[in-house]
Amino acid sequence: AQSVTQPDIHITVSxxxxxxxxxxxxxxxxxxxxxxxxxxxxxLQLLLKYFSGDTLVQGIKGFEAEFKRSQxxxxxxxxxxxxxxxxxxxxxxxxxxxxxxxxxxxxxTELSVKP
Amino acid sequence: DTAVSQTPKYLxxxxxxDKSIKCEQNLGHDTMYWYKQDSKKFLKIMFxxxxxxxxINETVPNRFxxxxxxxxxxxxxxxxxxLGDSAVYFCASSLNYGYTFGSxxxxxxx
Numbered sequence: 001a002q003s004v005t006q007p008d009i010h011i012t013v014s015x016x017x018x019x020x021x022x023x024x025x026x027x028x029x030x031x032x033x034x035x036x037x038x039x040x041x042x043x044l045q046l047l048l049k050y051f052s053g054d055t056l057v058q059g060i061k062g063f064e065a066e067f068k069r070s071q072x073x074x075x076x077x078x079x080x081x082x083x084x085x086x087x088x089x090x091x092x093x094x095x096x097x098x099x100x101x102x103x104x105x106x107x108x109t110e111l112s113v114k115p
Numbered sequence: 116d117t118a119v120s121q122t123p124k125y126l127x128x129x130x131x132x133d134k135s136i137k138c139e140q141n142l143g144h145d146t147m148y149w150y151k152q153d154s155k156k157f158l159k160i161m162f163x164x165x166x167x168x169x170x171i172n173e174t175v176p177n178r179f180x181x182x183x184x185x186x187x188x189x190x191x192x193x194x195x196x197x198l199g200d201s202a203v204y205f206c207a208s209s210l211n212y213g214y215t216f217g218s219x220x221x222x223x224x225x
Contacts, residue, residue: 046214051212090158
């Protein structure tokens with residue numbers, strides 16, 4: 001069965017430090033991969049997505065992610081974290097439409113930013 | 116113009132009541148979803164409709180009944196509400212793997 005694992009429940013980084021959030025997926029076919037961010041009390045905002053092509057994907061707010069098929073990973077990175085980046089981050093894989101087309105989410109990683 | 120709008124944003128109700136959450140999208144997407152986010156923030160699919168046809172019905176109690184009058188609307192009706200139904204419910208729509216989420220409905224059952 002398809003699944004997404006985010007091994008880190010909670011990460012704390014200092015403002016200005018670099019960030020990497022881990023995501024591993026299990027999916028039989030070529031995955032459609034997504035990263036979303038959820039600020040407290042808010043909805044889900046798409047940061048970036050990977051469908052095919054260049055394995056390094058640029059997103060909004062200075063985020064990027066790298067697809068590594070050999071490691072079944074799609075880790076999210078940011079070179080310098082801002083206090084406003086504190087939020088919950090979700091990795092997701094999109095099922096094919098003949099399976100329903102739903103997004104399967106990881107458990108989420110809560111990011112805290114120290115001043 | 117909100118792309119995916121849900122109403123109400125907050126819903127506080129007593130156990131045993133029946134309530135509905137409405138969702139509308141103006142993106143022209145052909146597939147709509149309901150997700151439940153529990154207290155640990157885990158997001159789980161409940162239902163999916165494609166052009167008004169039910170595609171996905173995960174193991175959700177029969178008390179939950181989705182209705183899609185047309186492909187721009189997907190409503191969620193919940194009968195006999197229980198404490199465990201307290202959660203945030205997100206509506207979403209998609210077309211060609213472009214997903215858009217509503218801002219969520221926080222349901223609190225007391």
